[in-house]
Amino acid sequence: MYVDYINLINGGILVGLILLAFYFVVMNMRTFLLPEHVGHVVAFGLDGEADNVLGIYKDCNSCQISENSGRLAFPIKIKLDDKSVVDAEISPCSLCMDKVKVGDRVGVTTVGSRCIAQKLGKLTIRHNSD
Amino acid sequence: MMLFGLDVLGLIGLVMFFGVLIASLKGWIPQDVLPVQSALVLTAFVLVIIAFLFGTPIGIKDLMANIFLHPITALIGGFLVAGALEASGAFKAAISLLERLTKTPLGLTGTVVVLVNMPTIFAMPCGRILAAALMPAAILFGFTLAKVKKDTLLASIVVFGFIVNAAASCGPSPLGGIGMIGEGMGGYPLGSLINAQQIGIMLITAVVMISVRFVYKILPNESITAKLLAEESGEEAGEENNKEESGVEIPKSGYFSFFFFMVGIAIVFIARPPIPIQTILVFFVLVIMLVSRVSIKDLIGGVILHPIMAMISGFIIAGALVAIGSFDVLIQILMVMAGTPLGFIGVIVILANIPTILPMPCGRIIAMSLMPGILLFGLKVSEITGNVWIVPLVLVGFIINAAASCGPSPLGGIGGIGEGNLGTAIGISGRPQQVGIMIGTGTAVLIIGTVGFI
Numbered sequence: 001m002y003v004d005y006i007n008l009i010n011g012g013i014l015v016g017l018i019l020l021a022f023y024f025v026v027m028n029m030r031t032f033l034l035p036e037h038v039g040h041v042v043a044f045g046l047d048g049e050a051d052n053v054l055g056i057y058k059d060c061n062s063c064q065i066s067e068n069s070g071r072l073a074f075p076i077k078i079k080l081d082d083k084s085v086v087d088a089e090i091s092p093c094s095l096c097m098d099k100v101k102v103g104d105r106v107g108v109t110t111v112g113s114r115c116i117a118q119k120l121g122k123l124t125i126r127h128n129s130d
Numbered sequence: 131m132m133l134f135g136l137d138v139l140g141l142i143g144l145v146m147f148f149g150v151l152i153a154s155l156k157g158w159i160p161q162d163v164l165p166v167q168s169a170l171v172l173t174a175f176v177l178v179i180i181a182f183l184f185g186t187p188i189g190i191k192d193l194m195a196n197i198f199l200h201p202i203t204a205l206i207g208g209f210l211v212a213g214a215l216e217a218s219g220a221f222k223a224a225i226s227l228l229e230r231l232t233k234t235p236l237g238l239t240g241t242v243v244v245l246v247n248m249p250t251i252f253a254m255p256c257g258r259i260l261a262a263a264l265m266p267a268a269i270l271f272g273f274t275l276a277k278v279k280k281d282t283l284l285a286s287i288v289v290f291g292f293i294v295n296a297a298a299s300c301g302p303s304p305l306g307g308i309g310m311i312g313e314g315m316g317g318y319p320l321g322s323l324i325n326a327q328q329i330g331i332m333l334i335t336a337v338v339m340i341s342v343r344f345v346y347k348i349l350p351n352e353s354i355t356a357k358l359l360a361e362e363s364g365e366e367a368g369e370e371n372n373k374e375e376s377g378v379e380i381p382k383s384g385y386f387s388f389f390f391f392m393v394g395i396a397i398v399f400i401a402r403p404p405i406p407i408q409t410i411l412v413f414f415v416l417v418i419m420l421v422s423r424v425s426i427k428d429l430i431g432g433v434i435l436h437p438i439m440a441m442i443s444g445f446i447i448a449g450a451l452v453a454i455g456s457f458d459v460l461i462q463i464l465m466v467m468a469g470t471p472l473g474f475i476g477v478i479v480i481l482a483n484i485p486t487i488l489p490m491p492c493g494r495i496i497a498m499s500l501m502p503g504i505l506l507f508g509l510k511v512s513e514i515t516g517n518v519w520i521v522p523l524v525l526v527g528f529i530i531n532a533a534a535s536c537g538p539s540p541l542g543g544i545g546g547i548g549e550g551n552l553g554t555a556i557g558i559s560g561r562p563q564q565v566g567i568m569i570g571t572g573t574a575v576l577i578i579g580t581v582g583f584i
Binding site for chain 2: 009010013014016017018020021023024025027028070071072073074091092093094095096097098099111112113114119
């Protein structure tokens with residue numbers, strides 16, 4: 001009986017993680033197909049400087065030097081279509097693989113407690129914010 | 131239908147698979163239109179249609195049969211742990227501890243050695259987690275060392291050493307790492323391949339650093355160097371004032387989470403309790419959440435989805451390739467190659483290094499896709515030679531190579547993080563990384579071959 005309870009717990013955890021996986025996949029697809037808001041990247045880093053360090057690499061495809069100690073994602077400033085500027089985060093995967101740079105059109109979606117930025121795909125359904 | 135003794139359908143699958151990888155790398159398939167993961171899933175569905183036309187239909191069950199839930203759930207659990215550690219401040223605590231380490235007899239140089247190997251010690255499910263979290267520390271220590279030793283090349287050496295270590299660290303990760311998949315497929319106990327990989331990765335790191343120092347000499351951008359060194363001087367002058375003014379304290383929960391995780395994982399691998407790793411990871415998450423008062427929302431937003439999608443796409447294409455017999459064709463081709471002066475060893479060397487030859491932005495893409503073929507070839511060679519260690523040899527070589535291959539990938543590899551931060555040309559760190567990875571692959575294989583599972 002004790003073993004049954006343990007197996008039940010283990011099974012429940014596995015099912016829960018599988019359901020979480022579905023949720024994450026759906027949310028990921030939402031970030032680039034149907035984002036909550038859309039805008040342009042204006043800056044990377046917490047300081048919000050418009051360019052890379054010293055403005056040399058305006059087209060730099062990689063992350064900037066940032067005060068980003070201990071965080072999994074990189075801070076990014078987005079100017080939405082309604083002219084407001086929001087702080088969001090972008091994953092290191094998206095930054096490098098999607099070659100995100102200042103000026104790129106991105107979508108912003110709230111996932112959990114974070115605002116996640118993702119470069120817009122060619123199939124993005126939603127192009128207007130609010 | 132046969133062509134030169136090879137099943138045509140299987141051959142088509144193999145050609146299409148490698149064709150998509152090469153086309154993606156060459157830029158013939160624009161990645162902003164069709165990323166390689168999506169291209170592989172599309173290829174799987176095209177193969178389903180082709181198989182139907184050939185009169186050997188494959189169904190959804192055949193495609194999905196190769197999706198293993200254990201690695202995916204372990205990966206999700208691993209990311210939840212990473213999110214919990216981040217939210218509790220554990221990574222900040224790690225950086226703070228590194229700074230204090232410089233004041234011990236280890237000194238700055240010794241601390242740098244710990245720093246560049248931190249990703250493999252911490253072993254998160256994706257190297258980009260620590261690449262992002264600890265990059266400021268790598269920059270700080272790199273430029274501090276450069277200033278102390280009056281050699282700016284040291285900054286590049288530290289950063290690229292750290293980067294390649296981070297890239298490879300998902301191989302030995304007990305939190306849903308690529309190695310776990312190989313262990314599961316090969317039927318080996320959890321953790322069998324970890325130590326060999328970690329030693330191999332430390333060698334990869336050392337080789338990359340040495341090759342940057344003596345061969346490639348990749349200097350950081352002068353403007354960035356000047357700015358950072360000027361910032362360092364400013365910080366030293368007003369160090370005390372800055373610390374008082376900033377008032378940034380790392381919460382005690384950060385230190386607790388860091389040590390709890392390190393000790394917990396160590397206990398798991400020493401005691402090997404009969405509990406699934408997913409349950410253990412969820413337990414870690416719950417404890418960290420309770421102590422650090424982290425909410426589930428904080429965790430959810432921190433999950434990086436690319437590795438999960440990469441893994442799933444790899445599994446799907448592998449399912450298609452298995453179903454249409456592409457791996458049987460691959461084994462036939464490899465056996466023919468083994469009949470040449472290359473021999474079995476030469477073929478194994480090429481096979482194990484395929485991920486670095488065709489580097490994808492996430493090592494899981496090619497790892498999941500080709501793992502069944504690697505295992506089958508290993509079994510075949512093991513059967514012919516009578517040597518049971520061939521299978522783990524081939525597996526560990528392929529796994530460590532695949533894990534590290536995301537570093538030099540031109541499709542947005544982790545190397546780009548280091549290049550961007552140092553202001554160097556994009557792609558310049560690819561060669562030193564590939565050299566290091568190839569040597570580290572051989573080392574890991576040698577360890578398994580001579581010592582066995584350590």
